[in-house]
Amino acid sequence: MTATPPPPPLAGGPGGAAALRPLLATVLTALHDGATHRRGPLPAGGPDAVARHVRGVLGEVLPEHGTGAHEALRTLVHALTTGAADPADPHCLAHLHCPPLAVAAAADLAASALNPSLDSWDQAPAASEIEAALTRTLAAELYPAAPHPDALVTTGGTEANQLALLLAREHHGPTLTVVHGANAHHSVPRAAWLLGLPPTRTLPTPRGTLDPATLDETLARTPGPTLVTATAGTTDAGLLDPLPALADTCARHGADLHVDAAYAGLLALSPRHRPRLPGLDRAHSITVDLHKLGWQPVAAGILAVTDTTRLAPLAHQADYLNAADDTHAGLPDLLGRSLRTSRRPDALKIAVTLRALGRDGLADLIDRTCAAAQRLARLLRAHPRFELHAEPTLSTVLFRPTDARDDDLAALRRTLLQDGRAVLGRATADGRLWLKATLLNPHTTPADLDALVTLLEGSSHR
Numbered sequence: 303m304t305a306t307p308p309p310p311p312l313a314g315g316p317g318g319a320a321a322l323r324p325l326l327a328t329v330l331t332a333l334h335d336g337a338t339h340r341r342g343p344l345p346a347g348g349p350d351a352v353a354r355h356v357r358g359v360l361g362e363v364l365p366e367h368g369t370g371a372h373e374a375l376r377t378l379v380h381a382l383t384t385g386a387a388d389p390a391d392p393h394c395l396a397h398l399h400c401p402p403l404a405v406a407a408a409a410d411l412a413a414s415a416l417n418p419s420l421d422s423w424d425q426a427p428a429a430s431e432i433e434a435a436l437t438r439t440l441a442a443e444l445y446p447a448a449p450h451p452d453a454l455v456t457t458g459g460t461e462a463n464q465l466a467l468l469l470a471r472e473h474h475g476p477t478l479t480v481v482h483g484a485n486a487h488h489s490v491p492r493a494a495w496l497l498g499l500p501p502t503r504t505l506p507t508p509r510g511t512l513d514p515a516t517l518d519e520t521l522a523r524t525p526g527p528t529l530v531t532a533t534a535g536t537t538d539a540g541l542l543d544p545l546p547a548l549a550d551t552c553a554r555h556g557a558d559l560h561v562d563a564a565y566a567g568l569l570a571l572s573p574r575h576r577p578r579l580p581g582l583d584r585a586h587s588i589t590v591d592l593h594k595l596g597w598q599p600v601a602a603g604i605l606a607v608t609d610t611t612r613l614a615p616l617a618h619q620a621d622y623l624n625a626a627d628d629t630h631a632g633l634p635d636l637l638g639r640s641l642r643t644s645r646r647p648d649a650l651k652i653a654v655t656l657r658a659l660g661r662d663g664l665a666d667l668i669d670r671t672c673a674a675a676q677r678l679a680r681l682l683r684a685h686p687r688f689e690l691h692a693e694p695t696l697s698t699v700l701f702r703p704t705d706a707r708d709d710d711l712a713a714l715r716r717t718l719l720q721d722g723r724a725v726l727g728r729a730t731a732d733g734r735l736w737l738k739a740t741l742l743n744p745h746t747t748p749a750d751l752d753a754l755v756t757l758l759e760g761s762s763h764r
């Protein structure tokens with residue numbers, strides 16, 4: 303008689319750690335070997351070569367008989383790492399795509415192992431308390447003068463902006479007009495579309511930021527309830543809308559103000575950087591991403607509101623999760639903290655990171671990152687073959703080879719991707735196309751930046 307083998311081990315329980323340890327060793331070896339094998343910020347050869355390689359390595363996605371945990375982890379993690387655009391490489395700087403801190407990734411492992419789900423207290427007793435403490439803290443940082451500020455954990459800026467528009471719609475009704483600059487993130491008009499709101503008003507932003515006088519004229523001509531969405535840290539250029547003047551304008555016209563601070567919001571946690579965000583706490587709601595300047599693995603977003611009562615429209619009841627008598631008996635009701643039901647404890651990695659680094663540790667990471675952007679801008683400004691769009695405000699640098707046409711620029715970016723040598727972004731500003739370097743890696747050295755400029759110089763000559 304052959305005994306049936308036991309099912310594969312679980313990640314939790316007293317035996318979980320012992321089961322995980324050898325598997326993690328396999329994962330870590332594959333991460334190391336894959337990164338070494340890649341030799342650059344992304345794999346060479348472009349989409350076809352990567353797809354061929356991945357398909358070749360994978361073979362059957364669902365074999366009849368399994369290959370076992372170590373083989374599957376080794377094969378797929380190696381393929382993932384070899385073919386990654388790795389933001390930990392200093393020449394991977396296209397997007398607000400941060401290299402996660404090791405401490406945050408390690409904390410996220412515990413979240414995966416235990417799988418607390420934040421839709422009811424009986425699935426997440428401690429996790430829900432950690433989340434509550436974190437959101438209280440972040441809300442108080444963003445709204446230092448408010449008596450009862452609150453914040454929700456979101457999957458990122460997109461979900462936070464959607465929730466901000468939803469709360470405004472529930473407050474003001476379905477005729478709400480959303481006004482934003484052409485510099486706003488695309489998720490703002492998309493959220494209005496999703497929520498069935500009238501088409502948004504897009505104000506031109508020829509200088510990259512929302513102009514209070516233009517807003518003033520628009521609000522004077524906009525009847526009915528209005529939500530203005532401003533941006534602290536535009537996605538293309540990292541610019542800060544003039545929040546105090548915009549808040550004054552909104553107040554004069556009785557319009558609500560939402561600030562999308564997905565990029566710059568974390569500066570508020572540092573006494574050194576907070577003065578760069580004057581007027582932030584005059585917004586009715588604020589979006590902040592911690593998977594940008596915050597160095598968290600995706601997902602890590604926040605929507606903060608001035609007062610916890612503003613979240614009332616999200617209240618929701620499902621008997622199996624928050625029966626009225628359970629809530630009455632003292633079980634925390636979590637369902638009104640999100641539109642999602644099952645929900646990962648993303649608060650854990652954030653709380654671990656804040657504790658591990660502290661304010662000064664975070665401020666130091668921000669300083670290093672902004673200093674790298676300043677340094678790259680200096681190199682490009684001093685270089686006869688490059689034109690700099692403007693001095694960086696946060697950590698984004700827009701530039702272009704002086705003699706290039708827009709088509710050449712786009713092609714240069716694709717060549718660097720194809721060769722696996724650099725991941726640069728693109729942005730349109732002043733009616734022209736620019737190359738974009740988004741610095742988010744606090745380990746970037748002056749030598750890395752010199753090497754980038756040398757690489758660009760060589761490539762733009764081709």
Ligand SMILES: *Cc1c(COP(=O)(O)O)cnc(C)c1O
Nearest residue numbers: 458459460461487537562564565
């Ligand atoms: C990144 C970004 C977003 C979108 O955030 P996700 O986390 O990608 O959903 C929204 N607004 C701004 C200004 C951003 O930079």
